Amino acid sequence: xxxxxxxxxxxxxxxxxxxxxxxxxxxxxxxxxxxxxxxxxxxxxxxxxxxxxxxxxxxxxxxxxxxxxxxxxxxxxxxxxxxxxxxxxxxxxxxxxxxxxxxxxxxxxxxxxxxxxxxxxxxxxxxxxxxxxxxxxxxxxxxxxxxxxxxxxxxxxxxxxxxxxxxxxxxxxxxxxxxxxxxxxxxxxxxxxxxxxxxxxxxxxxx
Numbered sequence: 595x596x597x598x599x600x601x602x603x604x605x606x607x608x609x610x611x612x613x614x615x616x617x618x619x620x621x622x623x624x625x626x627x628x629x630x631x632x633x634x635x636x637x638x639x640x641x642x643x644x645x646x647x648x649x650x651x652x653x654x655x656x657x658x659x660x661x662x663x664x665x666x667x668x669x670x671x672x673x674x675x676x677x678x679x680x681x682x683x684x685x686x687x688x689x690x691x692x693x694x695x696x697x698x699x700x701x702x703x704x705x706x707x708x709x710x711x712x713x714x715x716x717x718x719x720x721x722x723x724x725x726x727x728x729x730x731x732x733x734x735x736x737x738x739x740x741x742x743x744x745x746x747x748x749x750x751x752x753x754x755x756x757x758x759x760x761x762x763x764x765x766x767x768x769x770x771x772x773x774x775x776x777x778x779x780x781x782x783x784x785x786x787x788x789x790x791x792x793x794x795x796x797x798x799x800x801x
Contacts, residue, residue, distance in 0.1 A: 596713075603704065604719035606697055607792065611724055613694040615784035619777050620657060620687055626650055629773045639767035645669050646768045653765070657684050659691040667765060676763040679755040686750065717796035724789025728782040739775055 619625070627647070629635065636643050648668045656665040665672070665680050672680075708714060734742050747756045758766035 596715075600713075600716040600719055603708070603716035604723060606701060606704075607716065607720040608723045608727075610694060610697040610701060611720070611785055611788040612727075613690045613697065615781045615788065616687070616690045617694050618784055619780045620654065620690075622780065623651070623654060625776060625780060626773065629770075629776060633770055633772055635768055635770065638770065639764075641764075641768065649765060650768060653680070656680065657687040659688050659695075670764050671762070672765065673759070673762040675755040676758060676765070678753075679751070679758075682751060682755075712799070714796050714799040717792040717799075721789045721793035721796065724785050724792065728786050728789075731778075732782055735775070735778060740771070743771060743774065 649670050652667055655661055760767050
């Protein structure tokens with residue numbers, strides 16, 4: 595029973611780490627601002643940096659859990675299929691944000707109870723999970739990022755609205771595939787770092 599309890603707690607912590615890592619990456623706008631220059635997005639898109647930034651910011655604001663208005667780009671048009679796709683994307687991101695909040699609230703009394711019992715074994719299992727998952731996904735990404743990117747969209751979305759036409763949805767011009775690769779790397783990096791923290795806390799409590 596103790597092992598089962600620790601495994602369940604480790605899964606809860608793991609999903610909290612994953613959802614938090616996705617949320618952190620979504621809201622970490624400096625990553626995109628860096629890629630604007632690193633990937634030379636103004637040249638490839640033909641848009642002014644200020645235009646790119648204001649439309650990207652509008653997209654990130656839209657994907658916030660606390661944003662209730664429809665998506666409207668300040669200076670870029672969008673098609674109906676583009677609007678539907680971004681609405682689907684928003685539901686996914688909102689799900690991650692809501693999950694992070696719920697699991698965080700749920701874990702607080704559990705952590706207090708585990709501390710009272712001086713039992714932190716679940717942190718060891720959490721650390722192991724957060725090493726194995728990023729490692730496996732990182733290998734897949736390194737072998738064929740494009741295949742991973744396409745497969746992800748085919749699994750998550752039940753339509754082809756994610757295949758944008760720049761003529762009707764020019765926002766795709768400011769969202770190159772390499773930027774999403776960097777986002778995936780940041781998510782995996784955050785998961786890995788959270789895992790290290792779990793193992794360090796576990797090691798300290800054991801000592």
